[in-house]
Amino acid sequence: MMERYRIRIKGIVQGVGFRPFVYQLAKRHGLAGWVSNTSQGVLIEAEGEKEELTAFVQALSREAPPQAVVKSVNWESHPPADFCDFTIRESIKKEGQFVLISPDIATCAECLIELFDPADRRYRYPFINCTNCGPRFTIIEEIPYDRASTTMKNFTMCPQCQAEYDNPMSRRFHAQPNACPRCGPTLILQAPDGYAFTTDPIKTVVHLLKKGHILAIKGLGGFHxxxxxxxxxxVTALRTRKHRYAKPLALMFPDLETIKKHCRVSSAEAEALSSSRRPIVLLKDRGTGVISGQVAPGQRYQGAMLPYTPLHHLLLEESKMILIMTSGNISEEPIATDNLEALKRLEGIADYFLLHDRDIYARYDDSVVRVIEGQEVLVRRSRGYAPYPLSLPFSSTETLACGAELKNTFCLTKENYAFLSQHIGDLENWETFQHFENTLKLYQRLFRIKPSLVAYDLHPDYLSTKYALNLEGVQKIGIQHHHAHVVSCMMENGLKDRVIGVACDGTGYGVDGTIWGCEFLLADWKDFERQGHLLYIPMPGGALAIQRPYRMALGYLYQLFPDRFEALRQEFFGKTDPEEARLVRLQIDKNLNSPLTSSCGRLFDVASALLGVRLVSEYEGQAACELEMVADEKTEESYPFEIKEDEDRLVIDPTLTISAIMDEVRKGKKKDLIAGAFHNTVAEFITETCLRLRRDSRIDRVVLSGGVFQNVHLVTKLKQRLEREGFQVFTHRLVPTNDGGISLGQAVIANAKLGIAR
Structure with missing residues (x-):
């Protein structure tokens, strides 16, 4: 009996070789009909014997191409239409419908073989790609994903490339970036004065790098x-010119074997490094002394990645070097993407520019991951991950969640999808805010989203908040920062019912107008009750206390030990300006720009300053990060603390902890042991607070979120303690635990408050 199935497939099924896969599968099962891309996914009409149709439908998801993600396969039976053959039809565009878009994909093994094969017509061609690899999201201007809707539309394919593009049996069938040296993008090596080199650009770049020069290199989503x-x-020259004086720089190694010579690499870390996403992976340094100490000062880790474009492979194969590959920008600005933009903005940083003429449509930083307890955990979610959405367990109203200020991402929801943007950056300058606006417009266009609901952080000075409040014709809901942290972690772990949420970070605007940062919440998607926090301490100078941890330490000393303040200042910070200490006292006494904070991040800053690890921070979180690096991981010692009750709330008082640290310093105890004991103390006071909350709430699920939990040493110790006490502990993996994951929580809470998310 002959039947005809109309089959609709949703997921990442465009730009990944899905139509030729369907074509070949249909031929194998003796089916007639057609397949087409639509604005919603892939549409198939297949006609044949019922048994073959059944096998065909089952194989669509079971045998899908490696980069495809099949979310759903729905089919319905119709009378035969007497198709003669199976064909691939032109794309069907329907107003208001959308399709999931593939992230950019690292060069596949088959293309690499061709890249280094002297007999291949694409030998050493730096833009080689196929349906299994290459740029995707960074070149898409509109959907459906066809060449005319990408930045490749200006390159007319030569007859050979066109023949591949038109052949359903070819690996390059409808590979939209398909090109070769005759018809595709080209490299241009240029000096800042406009001089263009005529020699082999790859060999010349390698020569310049070996001579110690700094190169601006155009990649997939921007310049490195x-x-x-x-x-x-x-390396020192690069830091000075880029104004990035201390923050670690990413490294690109020629191969996995070279990474293993310089870093410790587990099997899970090797898998992350070699995946098609090719993120930067944070790895423990072996201390070989080969890599400059200026790459990651004060760190035990290196940010390592493997080549992920043909250009990278050519440079690293030619040079066998270990290269700094850091974002092409001045510190804190967005990465440069356009040739003219790079020549202007990176002038004075780069000695030479390796450009190409394929435009970048979407700005796209490298993603950063680390492996904790054998699992990949995202630190920065960008290239290779975005714009792939997270699944929602409810059908949302179309929502925009504007995110936080630092490490900003936004989140757009539609139906059962949450589209978390790639890393935008810190919204502290106009350039990054423009990046936020432009990327938001792109997502809204690609995924056909017109938000009627907007969620924003309660902090009135965040640019993301101001953007939300200036929107017209939408419903707006303010979301408390730490509630958003907790719910983002609940969402990715499939939790709906109430949990004990522990949110520890540096700064989050509280509902009482203070700066929260060590919060114990009984929370669900809709609401929260603040059940505990760290003792309030003034931040003398506000943001200045974040930049200068010793200032925060002075605030602690003056608040906790007012009668001994001057003696303690001279003992621990005698080299600092006494006039500044006088101003600190004045600011606290007069309540001048000294907001109260319960921040755990600031407590780490204080410990770091008291130990002399970091008095002044060059980048956000440096003091806490370097304290983790010096901490002894084996010590089981800890320091005393108190948990008091204040208006039905638990307040963690670290006075005894600070006193104990100062006593240990006086005795000359090693910094690593003190730092290790401090980490244990934080793990213990969090565990003890959770135990007290469980007695009344009978909740045994603990959710950990916030930038402090990027600290692997702390998270490991804390999870051990909590699990030993019988708690179920949930942490982030799919979205960053830092502020890069907050927008997801904002979107879910906003829908919950309207009764949509239940």
Missing amino acids: LACDATNDQA
Whole structure:
């Protein structure tokens, strides 16, 4: 009996070789009909014997191409239409419908073989790609994903490339970036004065890098700044010119074997490094001394990645170097994407520019992950991950969640999808805010989203908040920062019912107008009750206390030990300006720009300053990060603390902890042991607070979220303690635990408050 099935497939099924896969599968099962891309996914009409149709439908998801993600396969039976053959039809565009878009994909093994094969017509062609690899999201201007809707539309394919593109049996069938040296993008090596080199650009770049020069190199989602990672002088020059004086720089290694020589690599870390996403992976440094100490000062980790574009492979194969590959920008600005933009903005940083003429439509930073307890955990979610959405267990209203200020992402929801943007950056300058606006417009266009609901952080000075409040014709809901942290973690772990949420970070605007940052919430998607927090301490100078941890330490000393303040200041911070200490006292006494904070991040800053690890921070979180790096991971010692009750709330008082640290410093105890004991103390007071909350609430699920939990040493110790006490502990994996994951929580809470998310 002959039947005809109309089959609709949703998921990442465009730009990943899905139509030729369907074509070949249909031929194998002797089916007639057609397949087409639509604005919603892939549509198939297949006609044949019922047994073959059944097998065909089952194989659509079971045998899908490696980069495809099949979310659903729905079919319905119709009378035969007497198709003669199976064909691939032109794309069908329908107003208001959308399709999931693939992230950019690292160069596949088959293309690499061709890249280094002297007999292949694409030998050493830096833009080789196929349906299984190459740019996707960064070149898409509109959907359906056809060449005319990408930045490749200006390149007319030569007859050979066109033949591949039109052949359903070819690996390059409808590979939209398909090109070769005859018809595709080209490299241009240029000096800042406009001089263009006529020699082989790859060989010339390698020569310049070995000479110690800094190169701006155009990649998939923007420019990298590259130099020899083993050359102290080159790395120092890059830091100085980029105004990035201390923050670690990412490294690109030629191969996995070279990484293993310099870093400790587990099997899970090797898998992350080698995946098609090719993120930066944070790895423990072996201390070989080959890599410049200026790459990651004060760290035990290196941010390592493998080549992920043909251009990278050519540079690393030619040079066998370990290269700095850091974002092409001045510190805190968005990465440069356009040739003219790069020549202007990176002038004075780069000695030479390796450009190409394929435009980048979407700005796209490298993603950063680390492996904790054998699982990949996202630190920065961008290239290779976004714009792939997270699934929602409810059908949402179309929502925009504007995110936080630092490490900003936004989140757009539609139906059962949450589209979390790639990493935008810190919304502290106009350039990054423009990146936020432009990327938001792109997502709204690609995914056909017109938000009627907007969620925003309660902090009145955040640019993301101001943007939300200036929107017209939408419903607006303010979301408390730490509630959003907790719900983002609940969402990705499939939790709906109430949990004990522990949100620890540096700064979050509280409903009482203070700066929260060590919060114990009984929370569900809709509401929360604040059940505990760290003792309030003034932040003298506000943001200045974040930049200068010793100032925060002075605030602690003056609040906790007012009668001994001057003696303690001279003992621990005698080299700091006494006039500044006088101003600190004045600011606290007069309540001048000294907001109260319960921040756990600030407590880490204080410990770091008291130990002399970091008095002044060059980048956000540096003091706490370096304290983790010096901490002894084996010590089981800890320091005393008190948990008091204040208006039905638990308040953690660290006075005894600070006193104990100062006593240990006086005795000359090693910094690593004190730092290790401090980490244990934080793990213990969090565990003890959770135990007290469980007695009354009978809740045994603990959710951990916030930037403090990027600290692997702390998270490991804390999970051990909580699980030993019988708690179920949930942490982040799919979205960052830092502020990069907050927008997801905002979107869910906003829908819950309207009764949509239940």
